[in-house]
Amino acid sequence: MKMSQLIDRIFIRLGHLVSILFLVVVCISFFEVIMRYAFNSPTIWVHETTSFLVSLALLFGGVSCYAAEKHIAMTFISDSFPRMVRWYTVLFVETCTLVFALMMAYGAFLSAKDAFISPFGKFRMQTSGSALDMPFPALNKGFFFLTCLMLIFLVVLHLLRHLSIYRETKAKCLASKKG
Amino acid sequence: EMSFKFASTNAAGEQAYQVQKEWTDAVEKASNGRIKIDLLPLDAVVKSSDLLTGVRNSIIDGAVSTSAHYAGDDAGFGLIGDTISAWNSDEDILKFYYFGGGLEVVDKIFQAYGAKLIGVCITGAESLPSKVEIRKVEDFKGVKMRAPSGPIHKLFAKMGAAPVGLPGSEIYTALEKGVIDAADFSTFSNNQQQGVHSIAKYPIYPGIHSSPTVHIIMNLKKWDALPENDKFFMERFFKGLALDSLLKPHYEDRIAYSTAIKEGVTPVAWSDEEKAKVRANAREIWAEIADQSEIGKMYYDALQKFLDAQGMN
Amino acid sequence: MLSALGIATGTLIIFMMMLSLLFVGMPLGFMTGFIALSMSYFWFGNIAMMQMVANRVSDFTTSYTFIAVPMFVLMATLLDKTGIARDLYNAMRVMAGRIRGGVAVQSMVVAVILASMSGIIGGETVLLGMLALPQMLRLGYNQKLAIGVVVGGGALGTMVPPSIVLIIYGMTSNVSIGDLFLAAVPAAAILSSMYILYILIICRIYPDYGPAMDKSEMEEMTREDMKKMFLDILMPILIAVWILGSIYAGIASVTEAACVGVVGVGLAAAIRGELNVKVIFDALKHTISTVGMIIWVGIGATMIIGVYNLMGGDIFINDLFMGLDMPPIFTILIMMFILLILGMFLDWIGVAMLTMPIFVPIITNLGYDPIWFGVLFCVNMQVSFLSPPFGPAAFYLKSVAPEGIELTDIFKSVWPFIIMQVITLAILITFPEVVEFIYK
Ligand code: NA
Numbered sequence: 001m002k003m004s005q006l007i008d009r010i011f012i013r014l015g016h017l018v019s020i021l022f023l024v025v026v027c028i029s030f031f032e033v034i035m036r037y038a039f040n041s042p043t044i045w046v047h048e049t050t051s052f053l054v055s056l057a058l059l060f061g062g063v064s065c066y067a068a069e070k071h072i073a074m075t076f077i078s079d080s081f082p083r084m085v086r087w088y089t090v091l092f093v094e095t096c097t098l099v100f101a102l103m104m105a106y107g108a109f110l111s112a113k114d115a116f117i118s119p120f121g122k123f124r125m126q127t128s129g130s131a132l133d134m135p136f137p138a139l140n141k142g143f144f145f146l147t148c149l150m151l152i153f154l155v156v157l158h159l160l161r162h163l164s165i166y167r168e169t170k171a172k173c174l175a176s177k178k179g
Numbered sequence: 180e181m182s183f184k185f186a187s188t189n190a191a192g193e194q195a196y197q198v199q200k201e202w203t204d205a206v207e208k209a210s211n212g213r214i215k216i217d218l219l220p221l222d223a224v225v226k227s228s229d230l231l232t233g234v235r236n237s238i239i240d241g242a243v244s245t246s247a248h249y250a251g252d253d254a255g256f257g258l259i260g261d262t263i264s265a266w267n268s269d270e271d272i273l274k275f276y277y278f279g280g281g282l283e284v285v286d287k288i289f290q291a292y293g294a295k296l297i298g299v300c301i302t303g304a305e306s307l308p309s310k311v312e313i314r315k316v317e318d319f320k321g322v323k324m325r326a327p328s329g330p331i332h333k334l335f336a337k338m339g340a341a342p343v344g345l346p347g348s349e350i351y352t353a354l355e356k357g358v359i360d361a362a363d364f365s366t367f368s369n370n371q372q373q374g375v376h377s378i379a380k381y382p383i384y385p386g387i388h389s390s391p392t393v394h395i396i397m398n399l400k401k402w403d404a405l406p407e408n409d410k411f412f413m414e415r416f417f418k419g420l421a422l423d424s425l426l427k428p429h430y431e432d433r434i435a436y437s438t439a440i441k442e443g444v445t446p447v448a449w450s451d452e453e454k455a456k457v458r459a460n461a462r463e464i465w466a467e468i469a470d471q472s473e474i475g476k477m478y479y480d481a482l483q484k485f486l487d488a489q490g491m492n
Numbered sequence: 493m494l495s496a497l498g499i500a501t502g503t504l505i506i507f508m509m510m511l512s513l514l515f516v517g518m519p520l521g522f523m524t525g526f527i528a529l530s531m532s533y534f535w536f537g538n539i540a541m542m543q544m545v546a547n548r549v550s551d552f553t554t555s556y557t558f559i560a561v562p563m564f565v566l567m568a569t570l571l572d573k574t575g576i577a578r579d580l581y582n583a584m585r586v587m588a589g590r591i592r593g594g595v596a597v598q599s600m601v602v603a604v605i606l607a608s609m610s611g612i613i614g615g616e617t618v619l620l621g622m623l624a625l626p627q628m629l630r631l632g633y634n635q636k637l638a639i640g641v642v643v644g645g646g647a648l649g650t651m652v653p654p655s656i657v658l659i660i661y662g663m664t665s666n667v668s669i670g671d672l673f674l675a676a677v678p679a680a681a682i683l684s685s686m687y688i689l690y691i692l693i694i695c696r697i698y699p700d701y702g703p704a705m706d707k708s709e710m711e712e713m714t715r716e717d718m719k720k721m722f723l724d725i726l727m728p729i730l731i732a733v734w735i736l737g738s739i740y741a742g743i744a745s746v747t748e749a750a751c752v753g754v755v756g757v758g759l760a761a762a763i764r765g766e767l768n769v770k771v772i773f774d775a776l777k778h779t780i781s782t783v784g785m786i787i788w789v790g791i792g793a794t795m796i797i798g799v800y801n802l803m804g805g806d807i808f809i810n811d812l813f814m815g816l817d818m819p820p821i822f823t824i825l826i827m828m829f830i831l832l833i834l835g836m837f838l839d840w841i842g843v844a845m846l847t848m849p850i851f852v853p854i855i856t857n858l859g860y861d862p863i864w865f866g867v868l869f870c871v872n873m874q875v876s877f878l879s880p881p882f883g884p885a886a887f888y889l890k891s892v893a894p895e896g897i898e899l900t901d902i903f904k905s906v907w908p909f910i911i912m913q914v915i916t917l918a919i920l921i922t923f924p925e926v927v928e929f930i931y932k
């Protein structure tokens with residue numbers, strides 16, 4: 001119980017750390033604007049790098065938001081279900097989420113594999129093909145796969161936590177029936 | 180009866196897409212209902228750069244897209260897809276592929292990647308909308324120029340411009356507000372239709388930098404499973420698309436040209452002398468790519484042979 | 493393989509799955525993603541299809557225009573944490589004086605100004621949600637009205653040029669983006685003045701919706717108070733000039749301008765002596781948790797669009813118009829209806845990709861003007877941002893709304909604004925001259 005909440009908190013904290021990337025993005029974008037407007041020498045790296053950094057922050061932000069159980073969901077109907085039904089509903093939703101995370105991880109794995117290994121079985125990283133030609137696409141796809149693994153881990157954690165409150169919920173349910 | 184899904188990397192409204200769609204739709208009628216191809220526009224399935232992988236993995240059956248999009252998989256695809264400043268006119272591309280041995284070489288390359296090259300078509304040489312008059316290579320000095328792919332970016336940098344790497348969706352507003360002075364956009368008629376010339380009055384036309392080769396590819400296994408007569412039919416059939424894709428933009432460009440002139444647009448045509456300077460710059464870039472990429476080298480050698488034979492070197 | 497069932501049945505399956513998973517309260521992003529991935533397997537019978545879905549996610553997270561969203565969140569948090577927002581709204585309240593609903597009207601004006609600085613909806617809605625909503629609630633405004641102003645006003649980001657919706661329409665339909673921008677101006681003017689009129693009227697009918705200042709409170713204002721107020725309002729104006737200036741003077745692109753805006757707000761906070769490490773880190777923390785919430789909805793949407801396209805969604809839409817023999821205006825009305833329905837369930841970019849290649853050639857053949865139709869599309873997408881169950885503007889607001897404001901509260905508040913959007917649509921269909929005069 002305590003342990004799983006601690007793990008959630010670690011992911012949330014890591015998210016706070018990752019958020020510094022946004023500050024980096026502000027700085028380098030401003031730098032690009034100054035370089036282009038004032039000095040007429042635009043950089044070749046800022047636009048691609050900002051997209052890449054933001055994508056990392058977005059993906060990790062998604063994971064840490066799951067850890068914090070902040071969701072955009074319409075729960076007004078399921079909130080009105082009886083306590084026990086609600087327990088099963090949450091179980092169902094978490095199970096679907098796990099299936100979702102597993103499928104997404106599989107897709108992300110295939111996508112990352114192609115980004116790191118050429119059709120001829122050699123290791124190479126997919127690059128952007130631009131003048132900068134950094135391996136951002138490969139890194140992004142690889143990180144997306146990592147994100148999926150983290151998500152699976154957290155969903156399993158939350159699922160176990162939910163299963164562990166079964167008895168408690170049942171007891172409360174009986175108590176409220178008697179009362 | 181076979182049904183295939185192909186993806187194009189042209190937007191639905193673009194002429195190039197309409198020509199492609201007309202032909203892919205017509206496959207059904209021409210094959211007497213045996214083969215059906217549904218062509219999806221840009222970004223409907225996966226990003227252009229993921230299309231070759233998508234075709235290899237059977238996510239999509241085929242693609243109508245310039246291989247320049249796959250430059251992230253191998254720099255050579257960048258050269259193959261858009262051999263910057265190589266052609267005197269668009270028909271040179273078709274000559275190279277259909278008579279000069281280009282098709283065989285590039286097909287071999289694609290087959291190594293799990294795709295069959297059925298045929299090629301073109302989108303038409305791109306014109307270059309600019310807010311300032313650029314008549315010669317020196318005029319590029321300091322011009323803030325939006326350029327997308329690696330090779331073109333390098334070409335403009337070599338010629339003294341200041342290339343900016345803005346994404347496609349930002350070009351129009353950036354050009355309008357003056358964040359950039361010029362941008363690679365599309366063909367003259369597409370640019371005219373999208374109103375680009377009303378904000379960039381000095382388009383370089385005929386274009387000097389880019390004329391992408393569009394590769395019609397299909398999943399190799401699915402291709403191999405086709406009966407011989409259908410293979411033959413498909414290869415012949417798509418030569419028709421190649422012809423239309425050559426004529427249509429040129430026809431439309433001339434119409435757009437007259438309208439543009441009436442609207443006070445000043446198209447800038449370059450002298451052969453200046454164009455030769457551009458090609459000299461581009462040549463160095465071709466060689467660089469051939470040095471770093473095996474498939475780039477294969478293509479480069481075939482290209483040199485063609486250019487020599489045609490007296491274009 | 494479910495594909496044997498045909499695309500019409502497939503559409504119905506997706507629709508039923510969405511409704512039932514929505515019913516049990518599954519988070520929206522996971523729900524759409526779950527459906528997309530399941531369909532990618534069961535429809536095509538090809539497990540490798542999941543790679544396509546994953547590729548789309550990479551594509552979505554790296555899309556350059558999305559950068560503006562976290563930047564606007566950062567800007568909003570800084571404005572909020574430093575007290576610039578609070579002081580601005582106090583001053584605005586005094587300026588509104590005895591006019592009921594005055595602050596809501598001013599917020600709408602702020603929304604229009606913001607809309608001319610951004611081309612997307614997310615950033616603006618988030619900014620207004622953090623800036624205007626808590627302040628309006630603090631000043632005693634009716635919650636529904638305040639939410640409506642924020643969501644309706646925030647959506648204007650794509651109605652007032654620059655607009656990514658119009659840019660994408662222009663690119664998919666090959667019409668002049670400049671003309672589209674021009675044509676959208678009168679439509680945006682109609683829409684926003686209708687919003688303002690509504691605020692004034694509803695606050696006249698229900699005075700407690702938008703309380704005005706007391707007479708006594710106004711008389712108590714000293715010269716000193718007035719001077720402070722002037723300064724409080726000057727700072728935000730300077731920030732607006734800074735951002736607008738960077739766009740319209742050609743210094744920054746629209747997305748870069750969002751970053752430039754963060755720098756501007758940071759400078760303003762520094763001048764006020766309120767900028768410190770804690771404020772910056774609080775703002776960053778808030779930014780990542782906000783976009784973390786939003787990102788799932790975007791990921792889910794991009795997944796389902798890719799799968800639906802590959803399933804043959806375009807064929808489905810096309811078949812709806814096959815052999816249709818009726819007066820042209822009915823065709824337009826049916827198209828509007830389809831767009832409204834699709835807008836309930838899909839992201840606007842999906843709607844555009846799915847319908848524009850089919851609709852635009854049809855209306856052009858019927859002799860209608862594709863620019864005018866583009867404006868209709870844009871207004872239609874205004875509705876889609878607000879309409880449940882998939883209402884992006886509502887999601888964006890939810891991610892920053894004060895505790896206790898649920899998605900259902902937001903959806904309950906938007907309908908007057910949806911009605912006004914539909915009325916605007918009706919006006920534009922009936923009187924095309926309203927937009928056509930400006931560019932013809
Ligand atoms: Na806007």
Ligand code: NA
Nearest residue numbers: 835876879882
């Ligand atoms: Na909606």
